[in-house]
Amino acid sequence: MLSGNWRLEGYRTYGTGMYRYDSVDKTLVKERVAQFRDQTRRFLAGQLSDDEFRHLRLRNGLYIQRHAPMLRVAIPYGLLSSKQLRTLGSIARRYDRGYGHFTTRQNIQYNWPKLEDVPDILAELAEVEMHAIQTSGNCIRNTTSDHLAGVSPDELQDPRPWCELIRQWSTFHPEFTYLPRKFKIAVTGAAKDRAASLVHDVGLHIVRAPSGELGFEILAGGGLGRTPIIGQVVREFLPREHLLTYLEAILRVYNLEGRRDNIHKARIKILVRSLGIEEFRRRVEAEWELTREAGPRVEDAEIARLSGFFDPPAYRSLADGEPAAGKSTAFRAWYRYNTAAHKVPGYRAVYVSLKKPDVAPGDITDAQMELIADLADRYSFGEVRVTHTQNLLLADVEQDKTFELWQTLEKAGLATPNIGTLTDMICCPGLDFCSLANAGSIDVAKLINERFDDYDYIYDLGELDVKMSGCMNACGHHHVGHIGILGVDKSGEEWYQITIGGAAGADASLGQVIGPSVAKTDVAETIARLLEVYVERRLPEERFLDTVRRLGVKPFKERVYAAPIAA
Amino acid sequence: MPRRLLRDGRIVEDDWSYRAESADAAALILTFAEWQTERAAWMARGERLGVVLQPADNVELLAPDISRLELIGAQFSGPSEGRGYSQARVLREQWKFKGELRATGFVRRDQLFFMARCGFNSFEMADADLEGAAEALSTFSKAYQPSNDAGLPFKLQSLRPAGA
Numbered sequence: 117m118l119s120g121n122w123r124l125e126g127y128r129t130y131g132t133g134m135y136r137y138d139s140v141d142k143t144l145v146k147e148r149v150a151q152f153r154d155q156t157r158r159f160l161a162g163q164l165s166d167d168e169f170r171h172l173r174l175r176n177g178l179y180i181q182r183h184a185p186m187l188r189v190a191i192p193y194g195l196l197s198s199k200q201l202r203t204l205g206s207i208a209r210r211y212d213r214g215y216g217h218f219t220t221r222q223n224i225q226y227n228w229p230k231l232e233d234v235p236d237i238l239a240e241l242a243e244v245e246m247h248a249i250q251t252s253g254n255c256i257r258n259t260t261s262d263h264l265a266g267v268s269p270d271e272l273q274d275p276r277p278w279c280e281l282i283r284q285w286s287t288f289h290p291e292f293t294y295l296p297r298k299f300k301i302a303v304t305g306a307a308k309d310r311a312a313s314l315v316h317d318v319g320l321h322i323v324r325a326p327s328g329e330l331g332f333e334i335l336a337g338g339g340l341g342r343t344p345i346i347g348q349v350v351r352e353f354l355p356r357e358h359l360l361t362y363l364e365a366i367l368r369v370y371n372l373e374g375r376r377d378n379i380h381k382a383r384i385k386i387l388v389r390s391l392g393i394e395e396f397r398r399r400v401e402a403e404w405e406l407t408r409e410a411g412p413r414v415e416d417a418e419i420a421r422l423s424g425f426f427d428p429p430a431y432r433s434l435a436d437g438e439p440a441a442g443k444s445t446a447f448r449a450w451y452r453y454n455t456a457a458h459k460v461p462g463y464r465a466v467y468v469s470l471k472k473p474d475v476a477p478g479d480i481t482d483a484q485m486e487l488i489a490d491l492a493d494r495y496s497f498g499e500v501r502v503t504h505t506q507n508l509l510l511a512d513v514e515q516d517k518t519f520e521l522w523q524t525l526e527k528a529g530l531a532t533p534n535i536g537t538l539t540d541m542i543c544c545p546g547l548d549f550c551s552l553a554n555a556g557s558i559d560v561a562k563l564i565n566e567r568f569d570d571y572d573y574i575y576d577l578g579e580l581d582v583k584m585s586g587c588m589n590a591c592g593h594h595h596v597g598h599i600g601i602l603g604v605d606k607s608g609e610e611w612y613q614i615t616i617g618g619a620a621g622a623d624a625s626l627g628q629v630i631g632p633s634v635a636k637t638d639v640a641e642t643i644a645r646l647l648e649v650y651v652e653r654r655l656p657e658e659r660f661l662d663t664v665r666r667l668g669v670k671p672f673k674e675r676v677y678a679a680p681i682a683a
Numbered sequence: 684m685p686r687r688l689l690r691d692g693r694i695v696e697d698d699w700s701y702r703a704e705s706a707d708a709a710a711l712i713l714t715f716a717e718w719q720t721e722r723a724a725w726m727a728r729g730e731r732l733g734v735v736l737q738p739a740d741n742v743e744l745l746a747p748d749i750s751r752l753e754l755i756g757a758q759f760s761g762p763s764e765g766r767g768y769s770q771a772r773v774l775r776e777q778w779k780f781k782g783e784l785r786a787t788g789f790v791r792r793d794q795l796f797f798m799a800r801c802g803f804n805s806f807e808m809a810d811a812d813l814e815g816a817a818e819a820l821s822t823f824s825k826a827y828q829p830s831n832d833a834g835l836p837f838k839l840q841s842l843r844p845a846g847a
Binding site for chain 2: 155
C-alpha cells in the first residue's frame with residue numbers, strides 16, 4: 117500500500133493535444149496483447165470453456181454477435197490522432213468489411229473480424245497506442261468526455277488530463293475487474309453537458325468552490341437500460357487531489373454491496389436507489405474516511421504533467437471573420453449547423469457528420485477514415501475527436517479554411533448539414549448486427565430519413581435529439597432523446613415504443629411513453645404527427661423539448677392516436 | 684493425496700485442513716459461521732486457526748480477531764464473483780492482516796494477477812491448472828495502481844521513478 121504521487125515520470129510536452137504513451141503504457145498494452153493471444157490459443161485448443169473464455173474476451177471488448185465476433189476498440193475520451201484513425205481504417209479494410217461503427221461512448225466497433233485474427237488486430241492497435249481493454253465486461257469501461265474539451269468557450273477547465281488519469285487508474289484495477297456489472301464514468305468541465313454524464317454510473321463535473329479552488333461535483337447512480345435513472349449528487353465538492361480515493365470508495369461500496377443475483381438489478385443505480393442517496397452517501401463517506409489518507413493522492417504536479425499533453429496547439433493569431441458571407445446556401449447551412457464556436461478567435465470546431473440519410477448512423481468506411489485523417493493533418497493539427505452523438509469532430513479549424521474543407525467533405529459524403537437536428541439521430545446497431553436486439557434500428561433511421569428530406573422543414577424544427585435503441589438495453593439512449601424510439605418484439609414482429617421529453621444534458625430528464633407501440637412502417641408518420649403539434653403550439657424560440665415540457669404528453673398523444681396511420 | 688496449492692509463487696502441499704475434512708487437524712480452517720458461533724471453543728484448543736469467508740460475509744466482523752488468525756480465505760463462487768478482491772484489500776490495508784490470505788473456489792490462472800495485487804498470497808486451484816499457474820502472477824510487469832503484493836517473488840512498479 118502506497119501513498120504519495122500518482123505516477124512520476126518526467127515531463128514531456130508534445131503540444132499535439134493528445135496523451136502519448138510512455139514506457140509503462142507501451143509495456144502494458146503489449147503484455148495485454150500477449151495475454152489475450154494466449155487466452156485465445158487456450159480457448160481454440162479446448163483448454164478454456166466457452167463460459168470461462170467469455171469472461172476473458174469480454175474484458176477485451178470481444179463479443180460473439182449475430183454474424184461474427186464484434187470487437188470494440190477504446191478511444192479514450194474520444195481523442196484520436198490522424199495516425200490512429202488511419203490504422204482504424206486499415207484494420208477495417210484488412211480484417212473487416214471496409215467499415216467501422218462509432219458508438220455513443222466514443223468507441224469504435226468492428227462487426228466482422230475473425231476470432232483468430234483478433235490478437236493480430238490488437239497488436240496493430242498497440243503499435244499506435246490503442247487497445248480494447250475493458251471495453252466490455254463487468255469492469256470500469258472507457259472514460260468518456262466532452263468532445264469540445266479544450267476548445268469550447270463555456271469550459272471551466274479542460275477535463276482531458278483528468279480523463280487520462282482515470283484511464284490509467286482504472287486500467288487493470290485489481291479490485292474492480294469483476295464488478296457486479298459494467299461501470300461507466302463520464303467527465304465534463306463545461307457549463308453544457310455534452311457527455312450525458314447524468315446517465316452514467318458516475319458523472320464527474322469540474323466545479324469551482326466559493327474559495328476559488330477547483331474540484332469535482334460527484335454524481336452516481338445514473339444509467340439507462342431497462343431501468344433508466346438520472347444520477348444523483350453524492351458530493352457537491354470534492355477537492356481534486358482526492359479524486360481517486362473517492363472513486364475507490366464508491367466502487368468498493370458498489371463491489372461489496374451491489375446485487376449479483378440478478379443481472380438486471382446489478383448496476384450501481386439499483387444500489388443507490390434501494391439504499392437511498394443519503395444512505396449510499398453515508399457508506400461511501402465512511403469508506404473514504406478509512407482510505408483517503410492511505411490511498412493515492414493526485415498531486416498538482418502530476419495533473420500539471422498530464423495537462424502538458426493537452427496544451428493548446430500552435431494557433432495562429434487571427435480574428436473572427438464571416439466565412440459564410442457571400443457563399444452558397446449549401447455552405448451557409450453547413451457552416452451554421454456543422455461548425456461550433458471556438459474559444460480562440462478565427463477558429464471553428466467542425467463536425468464531420470456520420471448521419472448521411474442512406475448510411476447507418478455512426479458508420480464510416482475505411483476510405484473515409486483515411487480521408488478524415490488527411491484532413492485532420494491539413495486543417496486541425498492532426499487530431500480527430502469522436503462525439504457522444506456518433507459523429508466526428510475536427511476541433512481546431514481556421515475559419516477561412518472551412519470552405520475548402522467543406523468542399524472536400526461534401527464530395528466524400530461527410531458534410532450532411534444536420535448536426536443537432538432531426539436527422540442527426542443516435543442509433544444502436546440493432547437487429548442487423550446485435551444478438552440482444554428485438555428490432556431493427558438502422559432501417560427505421562432510413563425510413564425517417566426518407567420521410568424527412570426537406571431541410572427547410574428540418575431547420576425550422578430546430579434542435580431536436582432523436583435517439584433509437586433496438587432493445588431495452590438502451591445503447592441508443594432512447595430514454596434521453598427529445599424523441600426516443602425503442603424497438604420491442606411483439607409476437608415476433610418488430611414494433612416501436614415512442615417516448616417524448618427526454619434530455620441528456622445538464623437538464624437531463626427521462627422521456628415519457630406516448631402510448632401503445634407502433635409498427636415499423638408507422639414510426640415516421642408518428643414522428644410527423646408529434647412534430648405537427650409542436651409546430652402549431654410552440655412559442656417563439658421554443659425547442660420541441662421545451663414545448664413537451666410545457667404542454668405535457670397529452671396533446672401529442674391525442675394527435676398520434678386520433679386517426680389510424682394509413683401506411 | 685494431500686492438496687497442493689500455489690503459495691508465495693511456489694507449488695506446495697497444503698498444511699491446513701478444512702473442518703469438514705478433519706476436525707482434529709493441527710491447522711484448521713473454519714467457516715465464518717462456525718467461527719462466529721463456536722469461537723471460544725476453537726480458541727481454547729490452542730492450535731493454528733483459519734477462517735474462510737463467503738462472498739457475502741462482512742469482513743468487518745472479523746476485525747477484532749485478526750491477530751488470532753493465521754489464515755483467512757475468501758471463497759470465489761464463480762467466474763463473475765468479485766467481492767473477494769475487496770475483502771482482501773480491506774483485510775490487508777485497513778486491518779493490516781499479515782497472515783496467509785487464500786483464494787478458494789473458482790480460481791483460475793487468469794485471475795491470479797489481480798488477486799495477488801489485492802493481497803492474496805495463496806491460491807487453491809485444480810491440480811491440472813496448478814502447473815504453470817505461477818507464470819500468471821507476472822502477466823504484467825507494470826501497473827498503474829499501488830499494490831499489496833510486495834511480498835511476492837516479483838516486484839511490480841507502483842510508483843515509477845523519474846525517467847522510467
